[in-house]
Amino acid sequence: MRYVPVLVSVSLFSALALNAAPVSAADPAPEIKRDAAVPAQPVGEVRTLRQIPEACARLEGAFTGQAAQPYKFAVVRTSPNCQPRARFVDAAKAQPSVAGGWLFNDLIRVSNAACTQQQAVVRIWRKPAAIAPPTLDAQGKSRLYLQEEKEKAAASKLAAVPMFAASMTVEGKACGG
Incomplete structure (x- = not known):
């Protein structure tokens, strides 16, 4: 499977403290309640973590078995014909927070089958x-006219579009040598 450039915040894994505390107590309660992914994900197996149809995107990832980059994470377009009604933005740039009008939508935990503490x-x-x-x-009929929309865009008066952002961290103890 080919990975496209990640459009979201993925910290440099070499800078990650793999002994990080579990999910932050500062995280608000997510809108979607879910258990950790069962069964644990084997190294090298690419899994879809979540689909976001309104953004024409799916989040997928795989454990790599490498200490420097233990998990590859990507945002992948679902179809070239899909017309998005929302945008996926870089979490590092967007800095999503409740104070900024963002809602904590989902928390996904995926265990490593080869290293259960990660x-x-x-x-x-x-x-x-x-x-x-x-x-x-x-x-x-509801109609949009190209010239009117161009004028709105030039005046920065286009309607707001829903947005999504995702960030990924690897938590737990590093495994192997």
Whole structure:
């Protein structure tokens, strides 16, 4: 499986403290409640962690068995024909937080089958946007006109779009030599 460049914040694994504490107590309760992935993920097996249809994206990852980069994580486009209704943004740049209007959407924990004390932890944030459908014209149709939309874009008056951001860390003790 080919990995596309990761569009989200993935810290340099060499800088990760693999003895990090478990999921931060500072994390708010996620919107989606789930258990850790069962069964544990074997090294080299690529798994889809979550699909986000409105962003035409899926999150996938695999344990590598390498100490320098124990987990490869990627955001992959689901289909070239998919028309996204939300954007996936880089978590490092977006700095998602409750104070910034983001909602803590999901917390995904994946255990390493070859090293049970190690797990990949993915945090997904969602920033909703109040989107109103276009007003109806005299014929009862909602229409967008290219020139009007270009003018709005030039004036930076386009409607907000929902956004998603994800960050991944590897937690627990390093295994192997």
